[in-house]
Amino acid sequence: MPAVYRLDRLAVALTTGEALLVMIAVASLVGVIRRDNTEVRVLGMFNLGAVGISLFAACIAAVVVAISSATGGSPRRRYLTWVVCGGLVFAAPTLLGVFLTLLQVGIAWRGALLSIPTTLFALWTFRRMQRNRKPSWRLVVVAFAWGLFIAAYFAQMVEGILHVVITAELLPGTATILSHAAAAAVPEEVGKGAGVLVIVLLAWRHVDGMLGGIVVGACVGIGFQFAESMSYMTGDLGAVLYQHWYRQVTGLLISHATYTGIIGAGIGLAMQVDGWRRQAVCVGSGFAVAIAAHLIWDVFAMGRLYWESDDSLLQLFVVQPLNLIVLKGPAFAVLVFLVIVALRRETRALYRQLQEEARDPGGAISPAEVPVLVSPPLRFRMRLQALLRRDRPAYTRMKRLHSAQLDLAFARWGRDRGEPYPPGAQESLRQRIHELKAECL
Amino acid sequence: MPDGTEAMNARLPVRTMTVLGMIAAVVVLASAVVLVVSWPTTPQRLPALPIRLYAYDPVTAHLADLPQDRFRQGQIPVATIDEGVAGALAAEPAWASWYDAFGHRTNSVDLAGLDDLRARPLPLSATSAVPAGRYQFVLASVRGNRTEEVLAWVHVDIER
Numbered sequence: 001m002p003a004v005y006r007l008d009r010l011a012v013a014l015t016t017g018e019a020l021l022v023m024i025a026v027a028s029l030v031g032v033i034r035r036d037n038t039e040v041r042v043l044g045m046f047n048l049g050a051v052g053i054s055l056f057a058a059c060i061a062a063v064v065v066a067i068s069s070a071t072g073g074s075p076r077r078r079y080l081t082w083v084v085c086g087g088l089v090f091a092a093p094t095l096l097g098v099f100l101t102l103l104q105v106g107i108a109w110r111g112a113l114l115s116i117p118t119t120l121f122a123l124w125t126f127r128r129m130q131r132n133r134k135p136s137w138r139l140v141v142v143a144f145a146w147g148l149f150i151a152a153y154f155a156q157m158v159e160g161i162l163h164v165v166i167t168a169e170l171l172p173g174t175a176t177i178l179s180h181a182a183a184a185a186v187p188e189e190v191g192k193g194a195g196v197l198v199i200v201l202l203a204w205r206h207v208d209g210m211l212g213g214i215v216v217g218a219c220v221g222i223g224f225q226f227a228e229s230m231s232y233m234t235g236d237l238g239a240v241l242y243q244h245w246y247r248q249v250t251g252l253l254i255s256h257a258t259y260t261g262i263i264g265a266g267i268g269l270a271m272q273v274d275g276w277r278r279q280a281v282c283v284g285s286g287f288a289v290a291i292a293a294h295l296i297w298d299v300f301a302m303g304r305l306y307w308e309s310d311d312s313l314l315q316l317f318v319v320q321p322l323n324l325i326v327l328k329g330p331a332f333a334v335l336v337f338l339v340i341v342a343l344r345r346e347t348r349a350l351y352r353q354l355q356e357e358a359r360d361p362g363g364a365i366s367p368a369e370v371p372v373l374v375s376p377p378l379r380f381r382m383r384l385q386a387l388l389r390r391d392r393p394a395y396t397r398m399k400r401l402h403s404a405q406l407d408l409a410f411a412r413w414g415r416d417r418g419e420p421y422p423p424g425a426q427e428s429l430r431q432r433i434h435e436l437k438a439e440c441l
Numbered sequence: 442m443p444d445g446t447e448a449m450n451a452r453l454p455v456r457t458m459t460v461l462g463m464i465a466a467v468v469v470l471a472s473a474v475v476l477v478v479s480w481p482t483t484p485q486r487l488p489a490l491p492i493r494l495y496a497y498d499p500v501t502a503h504l505a506d507l508p509q510d511r512f513r514q515g516q517i518p519v520a521t522i523d524e525g526v527a528g529a530l531a532a533e534p535a536w537a538s539w540y541d542a543f544g545h546r547t548n549s550v551d552l553a554g555l556d557d558l559r560a561r562p563l564p565l566s567a568t569s570a571v572p573a574g575r576y577q578f579v580l581a582s583v584r585g586n587r588t589e590e591v592l593a594w595v596h597v598d599i600e601r
Contacts, residue, residue, distance in 0.1 A: 167542050168596070170544075171481040171591065171594060172579060173481055173544060174479035175476055176481075177543055178472060182472070235601075269451070269454050269458060272451060273455060281458065282455060285459060285461055286462075288462045289462060292465035292466075302544070303544075303545055341453060341454050341457055345454055349450055352446065416447050417447055
């Protein structure tokens with residue numbers, strides 16, 4: 001069976017989605033039964049309806065999968081059957097999440113318009129962190145969409161009901177603040193982290209280890225940040241501008257993007273190491289760091305344990321950013337540190353693979369190319385020289401050549417780790433590199 | 442073929458994640474301990490003392506004539522009790538506080554007796570108008586420095 005059709009990974013991804021659905025169902029049931037809040041109750045009923053449809057779809061899907069397995073068929077066909085059935089199971093809650101988010105965006109349309117440029121900037125920035133092989137925009141958009149639609153919907157349902165229950169049941173005090181902080185931090189990180197896990201498991205050939213995980217995580221976080229910002233941008237223009245400054249300018253890169261980026265680092269690294277214990281430690285640590293960092297911020301924010309100034313200008317441009325630096329800065333520093341560690345690991349691995357390819361007489365890389373390929377600034381300088389010579393075709397060819405050579409190094413690295421690449425993938429890359437080199441001559 | 446270099450290359454990131462995870466686990470564990478230690482155990486009076494809420498307009502300093510349950514943005518709720526409902530607690534020291542939905546205290550006062558609350562109703566905020574949302578008022582009797590019994594706990598919504 002070609003290992004590219006990883007039914008085991010697809011099964012884990014589907015189970016993760018089911019777990020999220022179960023949590024939504026339980027929270028909705030609590031919201032409906034308790035009758036604390038009309039809005040929560042109505043939303044809970046909609047959720048239960050969506051979960052019911054999912055359950056019905058799951059029964060049909062199980063029969064289809066069983067028939068498909070019994071009748072045989074190619075691995076590709078079996079894999080696609082699972083994918084289609086999984087898609088049908090999650091269609092109803094996903095559509096509900098999309099509808100609710102778009103409704104929120106429509107209500108906060110001024111905030112949405114203001115937030116589009118900052119969000120695009122953040123996605124562009126995080127995508128560029130992968131200096132050797134940038135993820136496709138399709139992967140970035142999928143990660144962003146998970147954060148925007150799925151994670152935001154999940155958090156809104158589970159967290160919203162937890163807040164209502166805590167406010168109704170727990171006398172105000174330190175325990176209440178801590179409970180509310182945990183009710184925000186845990187479901188939000190679980191919803192976003194589940195997205196990173198699902199994306200990394202399903203798009204494993206397009207996510208380059210720890211660094212790729214960080215970028216996927218950060219993009220999920222940016223999507224969530226966008227949805228969360230909308231929920232605060234429904235007031236008058238002054239409130240919208242303040243929230244935009246707070247959530248989409250000063251806090252954009254150091255909030256959800258940071259927390260989920262850290263989760264992504266753990267999941268991405270787990271995909272590259274052997275042994276379930278080390279994998280569990282990596283994934284668990286990523287989640288633990290994200291939850292702890294988020295919890296610390298929420299405790300301080302909900303308890304108003306930060307500096308405040310009566311001078312609105314001072315508050316806006318000095319005190320508020322200072323609070324963010326002090327309370328969220330350490331988590332961002334951790335993310336930057338993880339990016340450096342991941343880049344260092346990737347660069348070392350690529351250098352080794354490029355050198356080995358250069359030593360191979362039939363290789364597609366010459367020893368002189370290795371220092372250039374391993375250095376993003378040198379690659380950029382070479383392409384820039386072509387542009388300065390006004391030789392755009394040469395620029396394009398060089399970009400394609402470098403890209404193919406690095407793809408080959410990544411493929412070799414993946415093979416070393418035992419990752420199942422399609423047979424002949426490396427040979428076809430070598431062939432392509434030779435063709436591109438011939439074009440350059 | 443795998444030659445062990447890859448495993449060595451992965452050692453630093455795995456160790457980094459492990460150390461960070463351990464630090465995070467300590468933070469989460471410490472939070473859990475604080476949560477358990479601070480869990481409210483004060484008994485609540487049944488039935489609770491009836492609390493009257495009135496709308497206060499900070500601009501005109503006008504207090505509404507009739508009590509109400511729901512408030513609009515711009516109105517500040519003030520809490521008081523009716524004459525005679527305190528009974529034996531009228532002269533007992535007490536403590537009244539307003540909190541936001543997350544449990545942050547917005548205003549509070551130490552009372553020599555519950556009659557003090559009737560004489561001087563406690564506003565949700567002493568400074569300015571408050572944003573829309575859910576707020577809570579807690580009235581508790583005090584013995585020494587400790588809260589003895591929660592006499593009333595009311596949730597109030599300020600609508601946009």
